[in-house]
Amino acid sequence: MSSSRAAPRLFVLACLACVIVALFRQGWVPAAVSPVPALDLDAPAEWLLDWQLAALKHDRVACERTVRQPWVDATPVADRPLEAGCGWENAVRFSKVGDVSIAVDRLSCEEAGAFALWIARDVQPQAESFFGRRVRSIGHMGTYACRNVVGTRFGGFMRSEHASTNAIDIGSFTLADGRTITVAKHWGGDGPESRFLHAVHDGACRYFRVVLGPDYNAAHRDHFHLDRGPFPGCH
Template sequence: MATPDPSPNRKPFPILHVVWLLLLAAAFGAGWALWSGRVRIPEAWNPWAPLRIDATPNLLTRFKLDRAAGDRAACQVALAQADMRLTPVDDRVTGEHCGFTNAVRIQRTSVAVGSDFTLSCRTALSLAMWERHVLQQAAQEHLGTRVARIEHLGSYACRNLYGEQGRRRSQHATADALDIAGFVLDDGRRVRVLKDWRSALAGTTPTSAAPASSVATDEATKDAPDLDEARFLRAVHEGACDYFDVVLGPDYNRAHADHFHFDRGAYRACR
């Protein structure tokens, strides 16, 4: 006669629970080993290693960029690697919800920029990453040369979002945005967003959030002998989405028919 189970209501400990506990312990141990430096991994794949502007981008690049951008000192250290001529700017309040902190005045990036402009450190860092890993590669691939100058429309401005009647400020109001109208190449060619974007490449039409002048519309739709400039502009626009939070262009609305808007902010959009 079989001996009855003294605890008939007790269930065996599920093996799955044991597996999960072991996995959690292993993950905790691995994380502690990496954090403490007991285990060495390549800097490129170490999430706690500082951002390097010249490092080949990988799955951790955006994490490192955002981590550096969120810390005043870390951002300054990372930006010091950039091929930029700049001057730190004192923190400043210029109006209601306007002003900037941890900003720099940029006289030149890796290319000429025309007039100086002010950007927050985090936005300047994104600009440096975009120039290093997107801009020049796109120029070489699609145009066979390099970019010599960026033609911008400005950065800091104490204003609301376009068409915003309330108090919602633009990222320009905190020096977290830059508008780019075009590029001048090493061989002297000039590529402009207004003339060379060609919405027809993507089969899209800008929305009518802002009026477009007849002159601008006529110039933007002129025929040209090739589409290399359009492909270049699309490459630098799409590539910017890896380093900025909001990237807007002519396909977004008519207010952006003649420029790209790049910013660091609270939400993400690539249009």
């Protein structure tokens, strides 16, 4: 086959591969026909985890089968179709993630699954390592907000992941002994509180596609922004 004939075919194949990847990445491949194994929070597949989490985006049955006790005391939230870029689909509310108290009114199912894995596999082990205590509760600064991205030059022209319940902002961690570690107060420095915050921030990048903290910009000086939007970024 001549190179002049092969080039268009290779281009078509590359485009088809990109479409397939995008479909899996956005959770549009039905579980019934997907070759990707369903997410098991007890034993997630590291190489396929991003696609496994994405599969929860639109699939209520998969959500209820996966994001449940003892991982999350999740309750389904009625959908609100997107209007002007704001709304949600397949969201849950919960007050406990494992043994951690955190009151969340609505959060997308894939985001809740990522959050549960982060708590179990990073936050609690790091807390025990640095302090010899587990985290008892987590303070957050919001999930749903019908607004655009803030704090960046071009962000004002696009909806935030908060506008579709696909993001959560974390401000503090309270240990079993009552000590509270806040991003605003303890991020800087070299004490155990700072090292703990940096460790769980970095660990979050395994489960969320975007992780932003105080080093990103002034708008995130007091919290971690965690979302499962379409684009990757860990700062």
